[in-house]
Amino acid sequence: MVYTVSVMESLIRSDLNEVSTTRISSAQLQNLMDEGYKHVAALALCVERETYLATTKDHPFVKAPGHAVTYIERVPDSDTVWFEDTADVIWEDTVDVLWEEEISPNDFSNKGLTCISPLAVGYVPIVSSGIPQCWFQWGDLIYIEPTPTDRYILRVFYSDSPTRAMSTMATQYPEDLPSEFHPCIPKYAAAMACIRLKRWADVAKFYNQYISLLQAARIAYIKKHPDARASHVMPDEVANA
């Protein structure tokens, strides 16, 4: 089923047994649905996006996009990386110009960076001096350890807010949310509408339904469950059969 605004309004009015727009107008329900759209994204971290960011030479911080950064990969950018020339007499040689260099993947491979506690800064064994290895997020900044000694490209995986309200879209559809989260929106809106109607038992009921749907979808679709190496191994009983 496609959860357009009009479909969701029907579902909510049916849940509430509130066909009339006298006590709650369509515009008010649409506001609640838009709030639900954002609320689901914030609680489930389900608007998953990726972007490329560049580190600043000799500075540990990169601006974090969205609600929360989930993973970071150090990227040679299709085996190409940019180097900023330095004030010496050897290299390309114009200071502050970015030079695009073809490199071998073996020289500078992709790597998922490890999220660390801030307390580990300065104590992490550094494999290659100055090349990003670990990170943590503090507010809207990402700290890179060790402090990059050049400009490096990072592929940042993050969760975000929806780009715009459903009410401003031609499709009137929560297009930024994965479809498995769409049923959460009318339950959230129903719970919130019941606050206005002072139907307190229904507030609790719809809110619980909302959280149950949201948590189940988050566990099934958003949480990552990597397979272990052992999962490819034949169990002893089968191998010996």
Add this chain to the structure above:
Amino acid sequence: MAWPKLTASDLETLGRFFLNEDVAKFYTQAEFYRWFSVAASDLAEKAGAVQLVLALETGALVRTVDVSALKVNFVEYVPTTGKPIMLTRIDPLKLGNFPITGTAPQYWYEYGSSIGIEPLPDAVYPIRVYVSDTAKMVLIADADFSSGWSGSGWALGDTAIHTGASSDLTYGTTLTEGSSYTLRLRITGIGTGGTVTPYFGSARGETISSDGYFTQTMTALSGSPSLILTAANDITIEELSLSVEVDYAAAGDQTALEDAWHPLIALFSVIQGLTKNKEAAPVSLLTSMYGAEMAYTKQNIVDIRPDGRDDITYR
């Protein structure tokens, strides 16, 4: 409604919808604004929702460094050469009792509105302080320097570019004396000898002399103080944001809290409204929803869950 962050007007519309009073009668606008301010403070205090990194310096032969924030979480020593290192948190009892190597900062403690550094700094050392701060109100989300700013020696547009001899970039709107401000700058294109120093009236911030992101919190001093950025040589201000510690007072006011927290501000106002209306049972219900959502959102976007070594091991 604004998207995704909500203004005071949006929050009031939501709060009035929930309380079934679309036009002010029993609940005044002033009450709503007060509740929004209390909610923003509550989220900042209980969830640590505002995380900042302050660039500060120790004083030579001075034990303490003043820190204007709710709570100091971590302190990092940033040597001029060599790698930065997080210092170990102690309490004042440990002073002189813990092993010390050299004279650079190694331990820190928080007491009152300052932090103490051990060993006693023998010189000025740069440090970064990771704090949880109060929820301030956005004054400038992302500066457009082409209007409201002035300065000779500056090329003003989306960015502010300074070249040549020392000169000031002045923000045209006067600051409020005694108010606490948070200034965030992104600096690029620092040339030889390039520096920029912010002033909030007569209050002087830390001088910035490298590229990157820098945050400073300051209380504006002297009558009718101005925000002035004094720069020397080549420097570009790529981004600038400014927020101030004030309560909600106008329809367009917007807290600097991340948008994920905004629904809780509206919900908090509903709890307060129902409290005023003596509706104890629903207050209890909504308070537990508010607390649970705060904890959940904190887990999602504030808490740091480090990976284990096992997470990157193929086994």
